[in-house]
Amino acid sequence: PSLPPSPRGFSSVSYKDPVPGFRATARTGTFGRVQLVQQKTSKHFFALKVMTIPDIIRLKQEQHVHNEKSVLKEVNHPFLVKLTWTLCGTPEYLAPEVIQSKGHGRAVDWWALGILIFEMLSGFPPFFDDNAFGIYQKILAGKIDFPRHLEFTVKDLIKKLLVTDRTKRLGNMKNGAEDVKQHRWFRLVDWGAVPERKLKPPIVPKLCGEDDTSNFEAYPENDWASAPPVSQKELDVFKNF
Numbered sequence: 001p002s003l004p005p006s007p008r009g010f011s012s013v014s015y016k017d018p019v020p021g022f023r024a025t026a027r028t029g030t031f032g033r034v035q036l037v038q039q040k041t042s043k044h045f046f047a048l049k050v051m052t053i054p055d056i057i058r059l060k061q062e063q064h065v066h067n068e069k070s071v072l073k074e075v076n077h078p079f080l081v082k083l084t085w086t087l088c089g090t091p092e093y094l095a096p097e098v099i100q101s102k103g104h105g106r107a108v109d110w111w112a113l114g115i116l117i118f119e120m121l122s123g124f125p126p127f128f129d130d131n132a133f134g135i136y137q138k139i140l141a142g143k144i145d146f147p148r149h150l151e152f153t154v155k156d157l158i159k160k161l162l163v164t165d166r167t168k169r170l171g172n173m174k175n176g177a178e179d180v181k182q183h184r185w186f187r188l189v190d191w192g193a194v195p196e197r198k199l200k201p202p203i204v205p206k207l208c209g210e211d212d213t214s215n216f217e218a219y220p221e222n223d224w225a226s227a228p229p230v231s232q233k234e235l236d237v238f239k240n241f
Contacts, residue, residue, distance in 0.1 A: 023223060024213040045210045057223060091132040092125040096164050099136045110171035110180070112160025121154065122147050126162070140164075153185040 021038035023045075030032075032051035039046065090192045095111035097104045127138040128146070142164050146155050160170035160183075168175070171180045181191050193199050205215045 023211055024216050025219040026216055028212075028219055033219070036211070036216075038193070048120075075119070091135045092127060094136070094139060096140055096142075097166055099139060104166075107166040107169055108167055109170040110161050111166075113171070113180075114158045116182065117154065118144075118158050121150060126158075153183075156181050209216045 014051070021040055022027055023036040023038060026034045026036055026047065032049055035048050036049055037046055037048045038044070093112045093115045095104060095108040098108055115125055115127075128141060129135045142162070146158075157170070157180075161180075162168040170183070171177055173179060180186070181189075188207060190199065208214075
């Protein structure tokens, strides 16, 4: 099918057949993967989210998929409650209060920032195990082993972000985000230029064209042509998604 124009800068279309014009997988997730595809008629490139509906229904995960859309719709709603008790997210990034079902708010984002900084500089998360339960145990234990190449200032920042007591977690105290922005590790960051998008990223990928996938991570590809056909009953579960 042709892609209708969208005033928001993107379009949505559903495919029941194998993925059209597939080039490469850009990213994988819990419920599917995002692929770079090319429409045959217009030759335009698009990001296509691919989900195997029968598998989602078999695992009873359809409500989680619907939640992805509903959360995005409500994220700026002024009357949302400040705390939630839902255990969801990438295990390596979950804050202790999420795992312990204590109710959580924005403090979990500062914890996740600490995990992200560690992983971006190290290539792996600070809390890792072969199964989710092992990851949760290590998060609750709170022991961090830093690679030798990390400098003192960034280790100090990570330690202050990965504080189990959220009332003492950097970013979640009286001065809020200002405590994070004023940390020594960010001393060279022009925060005024951030919202204006004037900061130059430290790494700018070199691209040969829209179809250049040289910066993509290699993923094992599924044989989508052999995927079981979707019944009308299964499609009805995702009506208006």
